[in-house]
Amino acid sequence: MNHFFSNIDWFDIWMATLDTLMMLGGSIIFTVLLGLPLGVLLFLTGPKQMYEQKGFYAALSLVVNVLRSLPFIILLIVMIPFTLMITGTSLGVAGAIPPLVAGATPFFARLVETALREVDKGIIEATQAMGASTKQIIFSALLPEARPGIIAAITVTAITLVSYTAMAGVVGAGGLGDLAIRYGYQRFQTDVMVVTVVLLLILVQILQSLGDRLVVHYSRK
Amino acid sequence: MIEFQRVHKAYKVGQREITALEPCDLQIEQGQIYGLIGHSGAGKSTLLRLINRLEEPSAGSILVDGEDVTALSPKGLRQFRQKLGMIFQHFNLLSSKTVADNVAMPLKLAGQMSSNQISSRVAMLLDRVGLTDHANKYPAQLSGGQKQRVGIARALATSPKILLCDEATSALDPQTTAQVLQLLNELNRELNLTIVLITHEMDVIRRICDQVAVLDKGKIVEQGPVAEVFLHPKHPTTQRFVYEAEQLDEDDINSDFERVSGRIIRLTFQGDATYAPLLGHVARETGVDYSILGGRIDHIRDTPYGQLTLSLVGGDADAAIAQLKSAQVTVEVLRG
Incomplete structure (x- = not known):
């Protein structure tokens, strides 16, 4: 057994885990901050909604679809000059967050749009009939009613981001994925590969069950 | 308003x-x-x-x-x-x-x-x-x-x-x-x-x-x-x-009508007339016999009303209809 784990440097594993968590935390915050308003905008301007804007919605949809169809590994490389502009580096945790956010935001925004479409139209009508402004409709009716759906969307996005952070290792982002590629794959250290994969698996499990619990907690139907 | x-x-x-x-x-x-x-x-x-x-x-x-x-x-x-x-x-x-x-x-x-x-x-x-x-x-x-x-x-x-x-x-x-x-x-x-x-x-x-x-x-x-x-x-x-609302079916009504003789009229009472003992009174005075084919006594919000379909046999039917009309009852003749 000791022989099998001979290549493992637990300090490296610990540091890589911290890097992964920081990348995940940082990118999920920015993804939600950008994706939530974008999702609301997509919803409001979408077909048969309150502020239906066919041209605007089509354009916004196209941008979202282009970003979503771009393989993340390509996005990582294409984003490098832009990342340098924002963070001053394309390496490490700071260098990974901009491409992670760019990759996850359109995905998250679509999920938010779908969650908002699930809100009963009658509730929006009732809120309008009370004399609510658009802002009040969004914050007092739409978002609270869609809360379980939005939490589920955050969960799915966070899990997608876990696999993105692993890929970001390729362009020098650090983290568990980086360790898996450099040691596990390139140096044939299977033990390192196994440990990193198990850690990623545990992380995904925790995120999923946390998300599920929150969804149940906020569901009133 | x-x-x-x-x-x-x-x-x-x-x-x-x-x-x-x-x-x-x-x-x-x-x-x-x-x-x-x-x-x-x-x-x-x-x-x-x-x-x-x-x-x-x-x-x-x-x-x-x-x-x-x-x-x-x-x-x-x-x-x-x-x-x-x-x-x-x-x-x-x-x-x-x-x-x-x-x-x-x-x-x-x-x-x-x-x-x-x-x-x-x-x-x-x-x-x-x-x-x-x-x-x-x-x-x-x-x-x-x-x-x-x-x-x-x-x-x-x-x-x-x-x-x-x-x-x-x-x-x-x-x-x-x-x-x-x-x-x-x-x-x-x-x-x-x-x-x-x-x-x-x-x-x-x-x-x-x-x-x-x-x-x-x-x-x-x-x-x-x-x-x-x-x-x-x-x-x-x-x-x-x-x-x-009345669950009336025109075919049913027509087949009912075929089984009775005499004239068929529909009376509509409204307000206090609904409760007046009018039918018996008119029947006695004019010698008309009546049978009730259908009807309903109910309220519209607070106003009582009644609607009855009758067949009239014998006696002076015209006088009976005239008396009913003069007592604030709406009379429709369904079969003369």
Whole structure:
């Protein structure tokens, strides 16, 4: 057994885990901050909604679809000059967050749009009939009613981001994925590969069950 | 008072224009319960939503207490809507908010009361609709009738003078329907609340409305006091509604008629005449024998009425009909 784990440097594993968590935390915050308003905008301007804007919605949809169809590994490389502009580096945790956010935001925004479409139209009508402004409709009716759906969307996005952070290792982002590629794959250290994969698996499990619990907690139907 | 002046509504679907509501005039007095009845697609829902401009009219003006609501600015419209209550067929309560928070919502949106004032107003409203014990439950934990009572409490939160009801009882069972209608009836009296309701059930109209307008294919085909429209329907659509409500079947009636001899007449009594011992009296005086083929004694809101179908045999039938007519009874001869 000791022989099998001979290549493992637990300090490296610990540091890589911290890097992964920081990348995940940082990118999920920015993804939600950008994706939530974008999702609301997509919803409001979408077909048969309150502020239906066919041209605007089509354009916004196209941008979202282009970003979503771009393989993340390509996005990582294409984003490098832009990342340098924002963070001053394309390496490490700071260098990974901009491409992670760019990759996850359109995905998250679509999920938010779908969650908002699930809100009963009658509730929006009732809120309008009370004399609510658009802002009040969004914050007092739409978002609270869609809360379980939005939490589920955050969960799915966070899990997608876990696999993105692993890929970001390729362009020098650090983290568990980086360790898996450099040691596990390139140096044939299977033990390192196994440990990193198990850690990623545990992380995904925790995120999923946390998300599920929150969804149940906020569901009133 | 709500006044429609040549209001009409048309949608554009692609190149085609579809008329949802043909130009119509309507007057609803303060304190009235006004019923709009029609089959689905008749335009009643559009008509109701024009009042608080959930639907924009294509032309015409709608005056509410003398103010033209079609000319309101967006901000003016929001303030106007805060003075109007609305309840819905599927209740449209927020599932994420408790009963108390749902009722408090219009007050919070209006932003004119402190949170203390709001909670005491909510407590009062919940007490009025009999849901004090359910204040902290979520809508999903309530029955349909309870949900609609939450809807009513929410609609009345800002003390509106007008309540719009969109098929408010169509999703409820008959017993619950009766309770909700009873509540609306009481609120109408207590608060001098104007209620405009749409329904496809004649029974709802008969139980609580003062006035009714019958809609068919985007047109008001008949309107007036409920007793008038209900007891003497003129338009075929109205007649169909009355027949459905009475569960009358024309074929059955005709086959019944074939089995009796003599003249067949239908009498309509209204008000105190309903209770007068008229038939026996007329039969004795004119020597006519009668048999009752069908009938109903009931109320339209508070007015008692009766409608009987009789066959008359022997004696002086003409004199009997004349006597009935002179006693304020409407007589229709169905078979001479």
